[in-house]
Amino acid sequence: MASVRTRFAPSPTGYLHVGGARTALFNWLHARHTGGCFILRIEDTDQVRSTEPSVQAIFDALRWLEIDWDEGPFFQSQRLDIYNAHIDRLVAEGHAYHCTCTPEQIEAMREKARATGDKPRYDGTCREKGLSAGPGSVVRFKAPATGTTVVEDVVKGNIVFANEELDDFVLRRSDGMPTYNFAAVVDDVTMRIDTIIRGDDHVMNTPKQILIYNALSHPLPVFAHVPMVLGNDRTRMSKRHGATSVTAYRDMGLLPDAFINFLARMGWSYGDQEFFTRAELIEKFTLDRVGKSAGIFDPVKLGALNADHIKATSPQALTRHLLPFMQAQGIAAQDDAFLHGVIATLQARSKTLDEMARQAHFYYAEPVALDEAAAQKFLTAEALELLRALAERLSALGSFGEKDLEAVFLEVMEAFKIKLGKIAQPLRVALTGTTVSPGIFEIMVVLGKDRVLARLERAMAYIEKR
RNA sequence: GGUCCCAUCGUCUAACGGUUAGGACACUGGCCUCUCACGCCAGUAACAGGGGUUCGAAUCCCCUUGGGAUCACCA
Numbered sequence: 305m306a307s308v309r310t311r312f313a314p315s316p317t318g319y320l321h322v323g324g325a326r327t328a329l330f331n332w333l334h335a336r337h338t339g340g341c342f343i344l345r346i347e348d349t350d351q352v353r354s355t356e357p358s359v360q361a362i363f364d365a366l367r368w369l370e371i372d373w374d375e376g377p378f379f380q381s382q383r384l385d386i387y388n389a390h391i392d393r394l395v396a397e398g399h400a401y402h403c404t405c406t407p408e409q410i411e412a413m414r415e416k417a418r419a420t421g422d423k424p425r426y427d428g429t430c431r432e433k434g435l436s437a438g439p440g441s442v443v444r445f446k447a448p449a450t451g452t453t454v455v456e457d458v459v460k461g462n463i464v465f466a467n468e469e470l471d472d473f474v475l476r477r478s479d480g481m482p483t484y485n486f487a488a489v490v491d492d493v494t495m496r497i498d499t500i501i502r503g504d505d506h507v508m509n510t511p512k513q514i515l516i517y518n519a520l521s522h523p524l525p526v527f528a529h530v531p532m533v534l535g536n537d538r539t540r541m542s543k544r545h546g547a548t549s550v551t552a553y554r555d556m557g558l559l560p561d562a563f564i565n566f567l568a569r570m571g572w573s574y575g576d577q578e579f580f581t582r583a584e585l586i587e588k589f590t591l592d593r594v595g596k597s598a599g600i601f602d603p604v605k606l607g608a609l610n611a612d613h614i615k616a617t618s619p620q621a622l623t624r625h626l627l628p629f630m631q632a633q634g635i636a637a638q639d640d641a642f643l644h645g646v647i648a649t650l651q652a653r654s655k656t657l658d659e660m661a662r663q664a665h666f667y668y669a670e671p672v673a674l675d676e677a678a679a680q681k682f683l684t685a686e687a688l689e690l691l692r693a694l695a696e697r698l699s700a701l702g703s704f705g706e707k708d709l710e711a712v713f714l715e716v717m718e719a720f721k722i723k724l725g726k727i728a729q730p731l732r733v734a735l736t737g738t739t740v741s742p743g744i745f746e747i748m749v750v751l752g753k754d755r756v757l758a759r760l761e762r763a764m765a766y767i768e769k770r
Numbered sequence: 771g772g773u774c775c776c777a778u779c780g781u782c783u784a785a786c787g788g789u790u791a792g793g794a795c796a797c798u799g800g801c802c803u804c805u806c807a808c809g810c811c812a813g814u815a816a817c818a819g820g821g822g823u824u825c826g827a828a829u830c831c832c833c834u835u836g837g838g839a840u841c842a843c844c845a
Contacts, residue, residue: 315845350844407843423772424841442843460775469773469841477843484845507774508840531776531838538837566782569794573783576793595783597776598838605782605795615808652808713804728804740806 308340310499312373313488315347316358319549320365322541322601323503323533326567330530331501332371333568333589343495344376347488349481354381365550369560370582378495380487387482390490390520391443391475399519400475403430404441425471443476445486445516453511458528459594460504465511473512485509489516497525501591504529504598505540528591531571532598541601557629557656558606559622562613566606570599579612611655619647622657629661635668642667645750649742666736667750671762675738679766682739687730688767690720694727695760704753706745734763 310331314324335342346362348354359377366373394400405426414424431446448467455463475486482490492500507529517524535545547553553563565580573595574580574588614622623639626647630637637643646667647660654660666672674683697712717724728744735747735756748756 313845317845347845353844410843421771463774465774474843479843481843483843488845503839504775505839506845509845529775534838536781540839570782576784578782578794599783600781602781602795608795611808650807653806724804726804732805738805742806744804 308335308338308499309343309495309497310335310340310501311343311345311376311492311495311497312371313345313347313491313502314362315350315353316355316362317350317353318358319361319551321548322550322567325365325369325550325563326533326570327501327503327530328366328371329369329564329567330528330572330589330594331499332373333585334499334501334591335374336586337589340499341374342372343378343497344373345378345491345495346376346380347484348379348381349484349487351381351479351481361551365554368551368554369564371564375495378491380482380491383487383491384480384482386494387476387487387490388480390486391482394445394475394519395443397519398446400443400445401431401433402435402437402441403444403472403474404435404438405429406440423469423471426473428472431472440478442474442478444472445475445512445519447472447512447515453514455507455510455514455527456524457507457510458526458591459531459596460507460529463507463510467511467515470512470515475516485512486516489513489520492525493517493520493522499526499528501528501530504531528594530594531596533570534598534600536600536602538598538600545601546603553606557658557660558610559613559617559625559657561617562610563606565613566609569609570601571595579609579616581616607655614654614657614660615651617651619644619651622647622651626657626660629657630664632658633661633665635661635664637664637668642750649746649750653742663741666738666741669737672735672737672759674733674763674766678733678737678739682730682733683763683767683770684730685767687727688764690716690722690727691730691734691760691764691767693719694731695757695764698753698760699757701753704749704756706749709745709748730763731760735759 312328312331314320314328332342334340344366346359348359391400395402410426413427417424426444430444435441447470451467453465453467455465457463473485474483476482491497510527514524533541535541537545541548547556550563554560561582564582564585568580568585568589569578572589572593574593580588623643627637627639646664650660650663654663693716694712697715701708701712713724713727716727729739732739732741732744735741735744735751741747751759
């Protein structure tokens with residue numbers, strides 16, 4: 305059996321949205337899982353709405369998601385000869401015909417039908433006229449008036465449509481461009497696509513497409529219509545549901561692996577498992593585990609999953625994703641041991657990369673900005689002698705590991721008969737400027753002896769001055 | 771309105787005729803503790819309704835209700 309060939313075929317009429325990303329992901333996962341081929345095709349036959357920036361936005365989003373394609377990108381606008389050749393063939397074989405009815409006439413037909421309670425549909429005026437191509441004419445498909453067309457869908461099961469529901473739909477517009485249903489089928493046929501995975505808002509198109517496959521005497525592909533992604537009000541996601549653009553999630557500080565994990569788990573499941581690495585997704589994804597009901601996009605769960613991925617990713621691997629956020633914070637961080645240390649202390653406390661960069665601020669701030677209230681409360685005369693005792697012993701230290709530090713703290717705690725908390729908070733304020741931070745020992749190790757001592761000195765000077 | 775699809779905790783979902791209906795997010799307690807997190811433990815919470823089929827139904831069938839999608843010379 306030939307290997308699987310899937311495709312993602314977005315129309316470039318805006319940024320890549322969440323639903324589109326999931327469609328792309330499922331196609332990609334299925335191809336990767338089966339060792340098949342994933343093809344990218346840009347459906348830009350709508351000359352009015354398609355834009356070049358949209359094309360770039362789609363590439364940009366796919367690149368971020370690390371969804372790569374094996375063939376393409378193909379542009380429908382560059383394949384007109386292919387569509388026209390198929391049009392000629394269908395007309396020659398009697399499956400399609402030229403039609404000179406004007407949009408006004410069509411509208412009149414619809415009005416009339418609506419008035420009498422019939423379906424608004426093309427009445428077949430030109431169907432048997434044997435017209436040839438002329439200015440302003442379109443090509444229509446000669447649809448069967450009776451019988452049924454059944455869609456055998458791997459996720460939905462069989463769906464039966466009565467052919468009388470269909471009319472002689474347009475295959476080629478008067479401007480010479482093919483319509484979606486026609487171009488999609490011709491492309492899928494010529495690109496040898498054998499598995500079509502797409503949103504279930506396409507099921508109503510499928511019988512028309514099947515009819516075209518039949519007219520072309522081409523075997524049908526496997527259809528898999530995956531359920532929709534809805535907003536929190538259960539309607540199709542749109543801007544009023546918050547961010548719908550994939551890159552908006554990148555800009556919020558999501559990890560691409562967390563995002564695809566989340567997307568995959570909406571509509572697809574693998575027992576009780578929630579967390580998947582990219583490799584696991586590829587290994588475990590199969591179409592038969594795709595569910596049939598629509599799901600609501602839950603940004604809170606996405607955030608939780610992102611936190612899990614941040615925790616599970618090595619500081620080294622996190623770095624390239626984090627750097628842009630550090631830059632945005634005005635932090636000139638390098639991909640080095642210091643940064644990796646910083647990241648390690650922040651992983652358990654960051655839900656997004658943006659948060660992480662903000663929390664990393666104090667490590668790089670020289671001098672560190674003291675929070676007014678925190679300094680008021682903890683950098684007191686009482687704390688001064690503790691900090692001084694600590695500084696003295698710290699400066700005498702040869703190695704600056706957590707064990708060495710703990711020993712010093714125990715000494716000080718013993719000498720002053722105090723608990724760790726008594727010294728930790730003033731020290732925390734001295735080192736970070738605030739009362740909230742990673743563990744005090746972790747911070748010190750990452751900062752290193754010199755920075756720690758310098759910050760202690762500055763805090764002590766601050767106390768003496770107040 | 772026509773056509774089509776869908777229906778388990780608030781949300782994402784598991785269950786493939788027999789379970790105290792499981793997990794995750796969120797929420798609420800508690801533990802851990804140098805702050806904040808993390809982690810751990812515990813708890814609240816669902817089979818839309820009604821008929822069948824069956825010894826037995828969340829699972830199969832029908833109806834109702836609810837939700838969604840789609841009805842172009844857009845894709």
